[in-house]
Structures are given as structure tokens and as C-alpha cells.
Amino acid sequence: GAGVSQTPSNKVTEKGKYVELRCDPISGHTALYWYRQSLGQGPEFLIYFQGTGAADDSGLPNDRFFAVRPEGSVSTLKIQRTERGDSAVYLCASSFPGGRTDTQYFGPGTRLTVL
Amino acid sequence: KNEVEQSPQNLTAQEGEFITINCSYSVGISALHWLQQHPGGGIVSLFMLSSGKKKHGRLIATINIQEKHSSLHITASHPRDSAVYICAVRFADTGNQFYFGTGTSLTVIP
Numbered sequence: 001g002a003g004v005s006q007t008p009s010n011k012v013t014e015k016g017k018y019v020e021l022r023c024d025p026i027s028g029h030t031a032l033y034w035y036r037q038s039l040g041q042g043p044e045f046l047i048y049f050q051g052t053g054a055a056d057d058s059g060l061p062n063d064r065f066f067a068v069r070p071e072g073s074v075s076t077l078k079i080q081r082t083e084r085g086d087s088a089v090y091l092c093a094s095s096f097p098g099g100r101t102d103t104q105y106f107g108p109g110t111r112l113t114v115l
Numbered sequence: 116k117n118e119v120e121q122s123p124q125n126l127t128a129q130e131g132e133f134i135t136i137n138c139s140y141s142v143g144i145s146a147l148h149w150l151q152q153h154p155g156g157g158i159v160s161l162f163m164l165s166s167g168k169k170k171h172g173r174l175i176a177t178i179n180i181q182e183k184h185s186s187l188h189i190t191a192s193h194p195r196d197s198a199v200y201i202c203a204v205r206f207a208d209t210g211n212q213f214y215f216g217t218g219t220s221l222t223v224i225p
Binding site for chain 2: 041058105
């Protein structure tokens with residue numbers, strides 16, 4: 001596809017359940033970012049991948065959150081024992097390699113609702 | 116402390132008006148990003164800049180490194196410009212992550 005895609009677009013789950021959110025970056029983009037956006041707030045950084053490795057995971061709120069990118073393309077954000085406070089839109093972005101001002105291209109987001 | 120502040124928080128304008136949205140940040144940056152988010156929609160990148168000025172159509176973005184301030188201008192505003200505009204900065208001392216402002220909600224009335 002031409003842009004960043006994310007699946008599912010909406011996810012409703014119950015408190016305590018496990019969820020996986022998927023991001024397909026633009027082909028050739030080695031940098032991939034996960035953000036979380038709560039209602040009325042700007043996006044909040046979670047984790048950044050360069051290739052297969054997590055170059056910066058300082059934004060993950062706690063150890064219930066984990067993300068992988070095993071082949072350096074698709075990434076999965078995993079949330080264990082979900083809590084109501086995890087409800088938010090989870091955004092993925094990717095960018096071309098190199099350059100400190102590389103533009104990020106955002107996906108449509110996954111809206112997670114924890115009941 | 117790394118902070119990003121936007122003003123105004125909400126803005127209503129008549130069609131055709133010139134619009135300015137401001138972004139201030141606390142410490143030195145390596146890049147600043149202006150983004151547009153439509154209600155229920157995804158985020159679209161408008162500009163990425165680290166100095167000077169960029170123009171694309173009716174949109175102009177400027178940055179003043181010394182004053183730690185950036186502005187996004189919209190000339191001849193149109194109802195389709197109605198969206199949330201978000202400023203995001205990459206601070207010079209924090210690697211690759213971006214810090215986002217809370218956004219400016221713009222409504223352009225016909």
C-alpha cells in the first residue's frame with residue numbers, strides 16, 4: 001500500500017485481557033514509531049524502532065506494554081492485562097532512514113476501548 | 116524539562132481570514148513537525164523544519180531558533196481547513212522521540 005496501515009481500526013476488550021495491535025509501515029521505511037493519543041491530548045511517544053531493534057522504548061508506561069518488529073517491517077504492539085486507562089488511539093508512524101529531520105508518516109490509528 | 120506549548124487551544128475564524136497558530140518549546144531542538152488531524156481521521160504531516168521558513172500552498176511555517184518558537188500560518192482560510200493542528204518537536208538531547216503539543220482546534224466558518 002501507499003501509506004502506513006494499522007489493524008484493527010477499532011478494538012473493544014475487557015479489563016484484564018491481552019491485545020495485539022498491528023502496524024504495517026511504508027515499504028522501505030526502517031524507522032517505526034508507536035504513539036498513544038488520549039482524548040483531547042496530543043500523541044504521546046511509546047517506542048521507536050530502527051530496523052528490528054527497539055532503539056528507544058523509554059515511553060512505554062509499564063511492563064504490560066511490549067512491542068516487536070521481528071523482520072524490520074511489520075510491528076506489533078502488545079498489551080497484557082489491559083486496564084481501563086489503556087483506552088486511547090494507538091498511532092503508528094514510519095519514516096525514511098537517515099537524517100535528523102526525516103518526516104514521519106502516520107497510520108490511521110487503532111482505537112482501543114477497555115471496558 | 117522538555118515541554119511543548121501551543122496557543123491558542125481553540126480558534127474559530129471566518130472563511131478567508133488569515134490564521135496563526137503558535138508553538139513554543141523549552142529547550143533546543145533538532146526538528147519541529149507541524150501535523151494536521153481531522154476529526155476521526157489520521158494525522159497528516161504538513162511540515163518538518165529545523166530552521167527558517169517553509170511554504171506549501173496556503174500554508175506557511177516559520178521557526179525562530181533563538182526564541183524557541185514556531186508559527187503555522189494559513190492564508191485565505193477555508194472550512195476544509197477545520198482540523199486540529201499539532202506541533203511536535205524532537206529535542207536535541209532526547210534522541211529520536213517527538214514531544215507533542217496538545218493541539219489547536221481550528222474551526223473555519225463559511
